[in-house]
Amino acid sequence: MILHHLYILGITVEAITGALKAGTKKMDVFGVIIIACATAIGGGNIRDVLLGNHPISWVGHPEYIVITTCAALITILLSPFMKYFHRVFLVLDALGLVTFTIIGVRMTLALGHGFIVASIMGVITGVSGGVIRDVLCRDIPLVFQKEVYAGVSIVSAWLFLILHAQGLPEISVILITLGTGFSLRLLAIYYNLEVPKFNYTQMD
Amino acid sequence: MILHHLYILGITVEAITGALKAGTKKMDVFGVIIIACATAIGGGNIRDVLLGNHPISWVGHPEYIVITTCAALITILLSPFMKYFHRVFLVLDALGLVTFTIIGVRMTLALGHGFIVASIMGVITGVSGGVIRDVLCRDIPLVFQKEVYAGVSIVSAWLFLILHAQGLPEISVILITLGTGFSLRLLAIYYNLEVPKFNYTQMD
Amino acid sequence: MILHHLYILGITVEAITGALKAGTKKMDVFGVIIIACATAIGGGNIRDVLLGNHPISWVGHPEYIVITTCAALITILLSPFMKYFHRVFLVLDALGLVTFTIIGVRMTLALGHGFIVASIMGVITGVSGGVIRDVLCRDIPLVFQKEVYAGVSIVSAWLFLILHAQGLPEISVILITLGTGFSLRLLAIYYNLEVPKFNYTQMD
Numbered sequence: 001m002i003l004h005h006l007y008i009l010g011i012t013v014e015a016i017t018g019a020l021k022a023g024t025k026k027m028d029v030f031g032v033i034i035i036a037c038a039t040a041i042g043g044g045n046i047r048d049v050l051l052g053n054h055p056i057s058w059v060g061h062p063e064y065i066v067i068t069t070c071a072a073l074i075t076i077l078l079s080p081f082m083k084y085f086h087r088v089f090l091v092l093d094a095l096g097l098v099t100f101t102i103i104g105v106r107m108t109l110a111l112g113h114g115f116i117v118a119s120i121m122g123v124i125t126g127v128s129g130g131v132i133r134d135v136l137c138r139d140i141p142l143v144f145q146k147e148v149y150a151g152v153s154i155v156s157a158w159l160f161l162i163l164h165a166q167g168l169p170e171i172s173v174i175l176i177t178l179g180t181g182f183s184l185r186l187l188a189i190y191y192n193l194e195v196p197k198f199n200y201t202q203m204d
Numbered sequence: 205m206i207l208h209h210l211y212i213l214g215i216t217v218e219a220i221t222g223a224l225k226a227g228t229k230k231m232d233v234f235g236v237i238i239i240a241c242a243t244a245i246g247g248g249n250i251r252d253v254l255l256g257n258h259p260i261s262w263v264g265h266p267e268y269i270v271i272t273t274c275a276a277l278i279t280i281l282l283s284p285f286m287k288y289f290h291r292v293f294l295v296l297d298a299l300g301l302v303t304f305t306i307i308g309v310r311m312t313l314a315l316g317h318g319f320i321v322a323s324i325m326g327v328i329t330g331v332s333g334g335v336i337r338d339v340l341c342r343d344i345p346l347v348f349q350k351e352v353y354a355g356v357s358i359v360s361a362w363l364f365l366i367l368h369a370q371g372l373p374e375i376s377v378i379l380i381t382l383g384t385g386f387s388l389r390l391l392a393i394y395y396n397l398e399v400p401k402f403n404y405t406q407m408d
Numbered sequence: 409m410i411l412h413h414l415y416i417l418g419i420t421v422e423a424i425t426g427a428l429k430a431g432t433k434k435m436d437v438f439g440v441i442i443i444a445c446a447t448a449i450g451g452g453n454i455r456d457v458l459l460g461n462h463p464i465s466w467v468g469h470p471e472y473i474v475i476t477t478c479a480a481l482i483t484i485l486l487s488p489f490m491k492y493f494h495r496v497f498l499v500l501d502a503l504g505l506v507t508f509t510i511i512g513v514r515m516t517l518a519l520g521h522g523f524i525v526a527s528i529m530g531v532i533t534g535v536s537g538g539v540i541r542d543v544l545c546r547d548i549p550l551v552f553q554k555e556v557y558a559g560v561s562i563v564s565a566w567l568f569l570i571l572h573a574q575g576l577p578e579i580s581v582i583l584i585t586l587g588t589g590f591s592l593r594l595l596a597i598y599y600n601l602e603v604p605k606f607n608y609t610q611m612d
Contacts, residue, residue, distance in 0.1 A: 024609065026605050028558075030558040034535075037528075058528075059459070059525050065524055135543060136548075138547070
């Protein structure tokens with residue numbers, strides 16, 4: 001199934017971004033592995049825990065942890081070359097973001113919940129990994145600030161739900177959502193698009 | 205039921221405080237919505253997840269998410285006027301804090317747990333939303349530092365439990381706790397009361 | 409059972425480290441209590457919630473919260489003397505780290521999960537309390553940076569699992585793991601050992 005392959009690609013890429021971020025904070029090898037795994041798998045964990053959906057993903061599939069741990073170690077070994085692949089990671093990360101969102105939406109629908117809950121679970125699956133990474137590394141979560149990141153997840157979730165409600169075959173719904181969300185994110189990165197920011201200065 | 209109306213008021217006010225805080229960090233519109241929802245609803249989520257109480261609140265009542273999303277959007281639109289209502293928000297936030305605490309205590313008692321567990325779940329319901337908001341915005345959680353905030357939640361939880369144990373009618377218990385907790389918080393704000401602080405300087 | 413006594417010792421020590429850290433951030437008394445309890449008990453909470461293992465520890469044993477609350481209050485009262493015991497706390501904390509890890513591994517095995525899941529749950533139980541403490545106090549989690557802290561937890565978890573797989577009597581497995589993990593951590597502190605760090609400078 002295409003989503004499964006994209007999921008494996010997605011957690012690998014997220015693990016790499018987690019490991020690189022941990023490297024900017026000079027964490028030790030064990031710390032890097034933990035941040036990488038939390039970034040890659042954390043979003044799905046939050047979704048499963050909120051839905052009461054046990055066993056959560058990696059408890060049923062421990063091989064996911066093996067994959068993300070290896071990705072972290074390889075990132076450390078190859079870090080001198082990582083900077084040349086910066087753009088490749090951005091592209092793969094965009095693919096991961098939309099894939100995670102779609103997986104979250106589908107799983108929530110399959111459990112019998114409605115569209116609002118499904119859309120939120122999609123967004124939680126898509127963006128929470130990056131939020132966990134940034135909180136553990138003591139940065140303001142980038143996903144709330146830069147280049148429509150959370151926005152792409154929200155738009156992809158609702159696009160999937162609207163197409164799904166039209167009764168289109170699921171594979172079409174998945175491919176159209178993937179293509180649209182992915183293009184939107186790439187355009188946002190390329191043209192440095194930003195959603196309007198809310199800039200408020202507190203008085204007290 | 206009075207608690208239900210106060211709950212809706214409470215999540216609306218918490219969503220506004222979340223949106224305003226996100227604005228001080230220059231988040232984009234989607235980030236503001238996510239922070240607002242997490243602030244308003246996050247505390248109850250943590251309680252429900254810790255208690256294994258599924259479906260958690262907004263999964264059963266997605267309209268709560270609609271309310272907090274609208275509150276965030278209206279906050280952005282009306283932000284130039286928000287500063288004039290600073291004091292109004294503090295008062296409503298105090299009401300929300302005590303309401304959330306009472307709701308957490310009652311729900312935990314209804315699940316058959318004892319007083320200690322109920323008091324902690326009340327405090328978690330009351331203060332965690334603000335903690336999530338401050339962690340996501342990379343601030344030290346205010347609730348642990350300023351104006352007896354967490355203290356009001358702890359006192360309200362135990363006052364409710366003590367009155368409840370006397371066998372008073374529930375509506376009286378709720379109203380007395382609401383009045384006392386609310387007054388305590390307003391007095392603390394007005395006179396700038398603070399619980400003694402623990403100031404420790406590490407040596408190593 | 410030796411693990412139970414060590415567990416009580418462990419949560420007491422973790423509560424003290426949480427209270428001292430909260431003191432460096434000038435939190436008020438209620439904030440100190442909450443940070444102390446979250447540090448002492450938070451790691452086990454995350455494990456239980458991820459495993460869907462209800463009731464989670466302190467909901468079934470509210471006396472744990474009473475212990476950690478008392479530890480926080482005593483820490484505040486005796487804080488002028490705490491600096492003289494800095495080294496004692498480091499030693500007890502090392503014991504707590506290994507104890508928590510072993511408890512997490514055993515509980516996960518008892519629920520029927522495999523070695524990979526058990527090792528991760530052991531590490532989560534061992535280190536998450538300190539991570540929660542540092543995130544709430546807005547520090548980069550020390551456990552990912554200093555003196556092999558997370559590393560000791562990972563090594564202890566796998567040592568326990570390997571010995572367990574040899575069919576040794578459980579009490580021997582526990583004592584060997586405790587002794588090895590504890591010694592490793594003390595050596596790391598004494599000689600200021602560090603796992604190699606990953607130092608990455610982002611380009612963008």
